[in-house]
Amino acid sequence: MMTRNQITTFLGLSVALWVGLLLWRGIPVTLPMLAPFSLVVGAVSGILLTFDRWLWNWPIFRGWLVRRPYLHGTWRAEIVSDWVDPSTGAGIPPIMAFMVVRQTGSALSLRLLTAESRSESVSAGVEVCTDGTFEINVAYRNRPGSPFRHRSEVHYGAMLLTTESSTPTRLEGEYWTDRKTIGSVTLTDRRRGHPATFTEAQDAFAVVD
Structure with a gap:
């Protein structure tokens, strides 16, 4: 599973690219638009933790998202x-x-x-x-x-x-x-x-x- 630092890094790169594309297209970017970043990191970390611990073996995810036998x-x-x-x-x-x-x-x-x-x-x-x-x-x-x-x-x-x-x-x-x-x-x-x-x-x- 990805660590919180890894999640923060990847999301930060995604935001940087998103901001760069907005500025390149002439769309203004303000600080309030970036304020929810820490909340997004926390939410994604929680979702990944829940998925890794409990949801990964649900039948709905098998085959297309998870290719791993359930041996627990x-x-x-x-x-x-x-x-x-x-x-x-x-x-x-x-x-x-x-x-x-x-x-x-x-x-x-x-x-x-x-x-x-x-x-x-x-x-x-x-x-x-x-x-x-x-x-x-x-x-x-x-x-x-x-x-x-x-x-x-x-x-x-x-x-x-x-x-x-x-x-x-x-x-x-x-x-x-x-x-x-x-x-x-x-x-x-x-x-x-x-x-x-x-x-x-x-x-x-x-x-x-």
């Missing part, structure tokens, strides 16, 4: 990893997780919660592909809980999710980490709310171990 909420996730337990030499079964997404018209953050760790996005963005589909690109930091640090260190990774809809019910993608592991991620069954812990997310989805 908490998703049930399944992770399939190629990680091998060094103590056993065996792989691991699919991991149940929850993806907590907070989103506005200009910002996106993701947090992945599992029973052993949490991953938080360092940066995240949405790219509109030439075929009209969307790619969600995420760089993240994973922090395992202290009881699991002996076999799983803090690490960084990246994730790419794809969807064909601006109101998706399912997202699929893959991830890779600086521990040289890769895997797939599938998001389904979105709910409202933003639980802070894995246990809270289980309760929200009424998941039974």
